Amino acid sequence: MRLNLTVNGKLYETDEVWEGESLLHTLRERLGLPGSKNACEQGECGSCTVYLDDVPVCSCMVAAGQAEGCSVRTVEGLADGERLDTVQQSFLDAGAVQCGFCTPGLLVQAHDLIERNPEPTDAEIRESLAGNLCRCTGYEKIMDAVRLAAQRKAVS
Amino acid sequence: MSAHVNAPSRTSQDLSESITGGVGESPSRPDGNLKVRGDYAYSSDLGAEDMLWGATLRSPHPYARITGIDVGPALAHPGVYAVLTHEDVPGDNRYGLKIVDQPVLAEDVVRFRGEPVALVAADDPETARRALELIAVDYQVLEPVTDPKRAAHDPALPKLHPDSGCENNLVRYQPIVRGRQDVRADVVVSGTYTLGMQDQAFLGPESGLAIPAEDGGVEVFLATQDLHSDRKQTARALGLPPDKVRMTMSGVGGAFGGREDLSIQAHVCMLAMHTGKPVKMVYNREESFYGHVHRHPAEMYFEHGATRDGELVYVKARMYFDGGAYASKTPVVVGNATTLGTGPYEVPNVDIAGWGVYTNNPPCGAMRGLGAVQPAFAYEAQMDKLARALDMDPVELRQRNAVEQGSVLHTGQQLDYPAPVGELLERARKLPMPPERDPAAEPDIRDLPGGAANTTHGEDIARGVGYAAIIKNVSYAEGADDYSTARASLQAVGGEAVAMVHTAAAEVGQGLVTVQQQIARTELGVERVNIHPNDTSVGEAGSSSASRQTYITGGAVKAACEAVRETLFERAAAKLGHTPPDLAVVDGKLVSDSHGVLADVVEILGDEVIECTREYHHRPTYPLDPETGQSELVHVQHAFSVHRAVVDVDTQLGLVKVVALDCVQDVGKAVNPDAIVGQIQGGATQGMGLAVMEEIQVSDGLIRNPSFTDYLIPTILDTPPMKVDILERGDPHAPYGVRGVGEPPTISAGPAVLAAIRAATGLDLTHAPAGPDHITGTAG
Numbered sequence: 041m042r043l044n045l046t047v048n049g050k051l052y053e054t055d056e057v058w059e060g061e062s063l064l065h066t067l068r069e070r071l072g073l074p075g076s077k078n079a080c081e082q083g084e085c086g087s088c089t090v091y092l093d094d095v096p097v098c099s100c101m102v103a104a105g106q107a108e109g110c111s112v113r114t115v116e117g118l119a120d121g122e123r124l125d126t127v128q129q130s131f132l133d134a135g136a137v138q139c140g141f142c143t144p145g146l147l148v149q150a151h152d153l154i155e156r157n158p159e160p161t162d163a164e165i166r167e168s169l170a171g172n173l174c175r176c177t178g179y180e181k182i183m184d185a186v187r188l189a190a191q192r193k194a195v196s
Numbered sequence: 197m198s199a200h201v202n203a204p205s206r207t208s209q210d211l212s213e214s215i216t217g218g219v220g221e222s223p224s225r226p227d228g229n230l231k232v233r234g235d236y237a238y239s240s241d242l243g244a245e246d247m248l249w250g251a252t253l254r255s256p257h258p259y260a261r262i263t264g265i266d267v268g269p270a271l272a273h274p275g276v277y278a279v280l281t282h283e284d285v286p287g288d289n290r291y292g293l294k295i296v297d298q299p300v301l302a303e304d305v306v307r308f309r310g311e312p313v314a315l316v317a318a319d320d321p322e323t324a325r326r327a328l329e330l331i332a333v334d335y336q337v338l339e340p341v342t343d344p345k346r347a348a349h350d351p352a353l354p355k356l357h358p359d360s361g362c363e364n365n366l367v368r369y370q371p372i373v374r375g376r377q378d379v380r381a382d383v384v385v386s387g388t389y390t391l392g393m394q395d396q397a398f399l400g401p402e403s404g405l406a407i408p409a410e411d412g413g414v415e416v417f418l419a420t421q422d423l424h425s426d427r428k429q430t431a432r433a434l435g436l437p438p439d440k441v442r443m444t445m446s447g448v449g450g451a452f453g454g455r456e457d458l459s460i461q462a463h464v465c466m467l468a469m470h471t472g473k474p475v476k477m478v479y480n481r482e483e484s485f486y487g488h489v490h491r492h493p494a495e496m497y498f499e500h501g502a503t504r505d506g507e508l509v510y511v512k513a514r515m516y517f518d519g520g521a522y523a524s525k526t527p528v529v530v531g532n533a534t535t536l537g538t539g540p541y542e543v544p545n546v547d548i549a550g551w552g553v554y555t556n557n558p559p560c561g562a563m564r565g566l567g568a569v570q571p572a573f574a575y576e577a578q579m580d581k582l583a584r585a586l587d588m589d590p591v592e593l594r595q596r597n598a599v600e601q602g603s604v605l606h607t608g609q610q611l612d613y614p615a616p617v618g619e620l621l622e623r624a625r626k627l628p629m630p631p632e633r634d635p636a637a638e639p640d641i642r643d644l645p646g647g648a649a650n651t652t653h654g655e656d657i658a659r660g661v662g663y664a665a666i667i668k669n670v671s672y673a674e675g676a677d678d679y680s681t682a683r684a685s686l687q688a689v690g691g692e693a694v695a696m697v698h699t700a701a702a703e704v705g706q707g708l709v710t711v712q713q714q715i716a717r718t719e720l721g722v723e724r725v726n727i728h729p730n731d732t733s734v735g736e737a738g739s740s741s742a743s744r745q746t747y748i749t750g751g752a753v754k755a756a757c758e759a760v761r762e763t764l765f766e767r768a769a770a771k772l773g774h775t776p777p778d779l780a781v782v783d784g785k786l787v788s789d790s791h792g793v794l795a796d797v798v799e800i801l802g803d804e805v806i807e808c809t810r811e812y813h814h815r816p817t818y819p820l821d822p823e824t825g826q827s828e829l830v831h832v833q834h835a836f837s838v839h840r841a842v843v844d845v846d847t848q849l850g851l852v853k854v855v856a857l858d859c860v861q862d863v864g865k866a867v868n869p870d871a872i873v874g875q876i877q878g879g880a881t882q883g884m885g886l887a888v889m890e891e892i893q894v895s896d897g898l899i900r901n902p903s904f905t906d907y908l909i910p911t912i913l914d915t916p917p918m919k920v921d922i923l924e925r926g927d928p929h930a931p932y933g934v935r936g937v938g939e940p941p942t943i944s945a946g947p948a949v950l951a952a953i954r955a956a957t958g959l960d961l962t963h964a965p966a967g968p969d970h971i972t973g974t975a976g
């Protein structure tokens with residue numbers, strides 16, 4: 041089938057999308073945007089998190105067809121050219137990135153949290169990131185990164 | 197960020213820093229920018245023109261004879277380019293890390309549920325999956341061997357590897373005896389402890405891309421812990437000389453031991469070479485549970501005898517490790533478990549034995565803390581039990597028996613480096629405690645066991661505190677020639693001296709790329725250090741495992757950089773006539789205390805590149821005597837850590853909330869303190885997972901929970917704040933004094949959490965993980 045959608049501000053029109061495929065598969069395999077990761081394809085790990093019309097979703101759980109006419113923002117769309125988004129820079133500075141496989145999903149989720157709630161408490165950060173698994177860091181530096189990003193956004 | 201960031205406390209140590217980002221600092225990772233942009237290419241992200249997709253047909257039975265395979269219908273399916281079986285393996289259909297016992301594709305028998313039987317290449321992943329369903333395999337199902345103890349001792353069971361020459365289904369038996377065997381003690385405690393099978397659960401699935409080359413070889417892009425080990429095994433299966441199999445590391449989404457054995461490597465190459473096209477393979481999560489080895493489950497009987505005032509008199513232990521269908525790292529697990537089985541304690545009389553066996557359960561092999569995790573759960577439970585029997589403080593009991601520099605372990609090895617276990621315990625005890633729960637205040641239910649599930653508002657909650665101290669060997673042991681290779685170069689680029697470091701050592705997330713840069717900066721006195729992609733065009737580095745890379749590859753990078761520096765000094769002497777003996781490179785300049793700045797490095801270099809390749813071998817180790825387990829130096833180094841866990845337990849529902857999990861660890865020299873804290877926190881979280889939730893459920897040889905829905909790993913809600921206190925007591929035998937860091941926290945965290953749950957509930961809890969069913973006494 042044919043699919044029209046906007047990803048990171050760019051319009052895509054793609055044919056041959058299979059009815060059974062996920063938005064994640066379309067992004068990764070058809071649109072050349074492999075930044076969103078596939079670690080479970082079951083909605084359990086959050087590595088595939090993207091904004092779908094401004095709402096973070098697990099893109100592995102969204103049928104590609106459901107995104108028809110929608111606007112998608114992935115990890116590749118967070119930075120402003122050379123300039124990293126505050127959340128990205130804070131993940132780097134806080135040492136929240138080890139293997140980095142969880143990072144794209146966490147960045148989108150954390151970005152959304154701070155947009156909605158500029159001064160999240162620790163409990164709110166944990167609750168909001170509960171759907172994003174990380175096997176490397178033990179989450180402490182991820183907590184640091186989100187606190188740092190919120191602080192930086194508050195002063196900027 | 198200062199208020200919130202969990203900065204490590206460190207013992208002070210001198211190392212004059214001449215340039216930023218050298219050894220002892222915490223520069224950020226060179227791959228970080230790509231990673232946060234989503235532009236870092238993991239092995240599952242690769243693609244090539246005209247690429248096919250590979251898929252693997254796996255055995256549905258844990259033990260069966262294959263009586264026929266019909267690939268005809270699958271091959272006839274449109275879009276399918278190849279269907280391969282064992283008959284198509286071009287070389288030797290056997291591989292293995294220690295013992296070469298595993299078929300690339302099953303021949304007449306399958307030995308575990310999930311064993312690869314056939315391969316498909318098709319133009320689309322979905323087509324490949326459908327073609328798998330069209331392959332008809334006839335199985336004659338056999339009764340699986342699933343009891344590891346019987347596998348070790350019962351000659352009536354079928355031998356799963358009849359050609360191995362093993363007794364029964366034994367892969368390795370190792371006893372260690374020392375001191376008197378007829379001693380008695382005032383106080384004796386004993387117990388049998390069991391440990392479930394843990395999964396590495398790295399997030400990046402097994403994957404890779406193989407491209408056939410014009411010279412009849414193959415280029416492979418993959419995620420692994422050891423390129424050369426993969427290449428050796430893959431070349432053997434392909435019947436190619438190793439230099440025709442060229443491997444390059446792609447982005448690795450975590451490893452933790454699960455990428456030491458082959459997964460896709462030989463398969464994806466076979467498909468590429470057969471079809472003459474690039475082929476990509478990517479496992480999904482379920483297949484990943486079948487596609488890599490797990491941590492060995494164990495059953496361990498321990499008996500500790502002590503004097504009335506708390507001095508250990510003897511330890512007796514009997515440990516069984518289920519290696520599953522193929523040997524993988526089972527021999528090393530037995531070696532580590534027996535040599536580390538007394539814990540970080542001095543014990544005069546020891547009688548320990550370990551058995552590692554073949555069964556038809558899922559194959560088990562390397563996972564962080566290899567062979568040291570299992571006995572730690574047992575000996576630390578025993579130390580607490582002994583403390584209770586003696587009415588002694590558990591930390592004090594541990595301190596009284598703790599090893600120190602000069603101690604002799606039960607293998608006969610004397611610790612000729614710092615072993616500050618008593619100090620680690622003291623510091624752990626003094627770390628600030630989390631605040632007590634205020635029974636009067638309305639609690640935030642998110643802080644309680646059960647969390648937002650709203651299962652309690654504070655009633656039936658008991659708090660407990662537990663400690664654990666552990667010992668782990670670093671690097672390969674028992675006489676293995678353990679080494680790594682590094683190529684370092686220095687040249688002038690755009691008026692600046694730039695270094696390059698090239699090794700095959702796998703960056704799996706731990707930050708080895710950063711460490712290599714730091715070492716080169718410190719040794720060469722230049723700011724810019726590029727890291728060449730890891731590949732097999734440089735000598736072996738060994739595996740990113742056993743907490744060894746900063747030590748071994750770090751040692752090789754240091755040696756190669758020193759050689760480059762020496763060459764630079766020789767050139768300087770030739771150019772400048774003579775140079776003073778106290779010559780050094782600082783900030784791109786050749787300087788000496790006596791003569792000040794002599795020249796710019798770029799001037800000396802001119803157009804030339806200085807390049808040196810060096811190997812670093814650690815001092816030799818020696819095998820264990822097969823009967824007594826004695827060895828003058830079985831391990832090149834030991835590492836130690838202590839965890840203190842604080843938990844709240846809902847005693848009615850058996851739910852646990854870990855409130856704090858704080859660690860004190862001796863790292864010898866903190867090459868990159870921030871990265872070390874990350875390693876300790878991440879490692880501890882895996883240990884905590886094993887203590888409270890992680891277990892691959894296996895019954896009748898079948899995995900019952902191969903998904904992240906049913907195999908749970910800690911989320912950010914399950915994981916507490918973790919303080920880290922780093923001690924730096926340098927090991928004089930190691931480069932910069934470093935001590936392996938990655939594994940110890942995984943080993944000490946779990947036993948500390950269990951100890952805390954026992955303290956909260958008064959229960960014995962002899963199984964890890966301790967789930968709600970164990971805590972409420974409803975476990976079957």
Ligand code: FES
Nearest residue numbers: 081083085086100
């Ligand atoms: S890949 Fe989508 S949630 Fe795991």
Ligand code: FES
Nearest residue numbers: 139140174175176
């Ligand atoms: S950094 Fe590896 S999974 Fe999070």
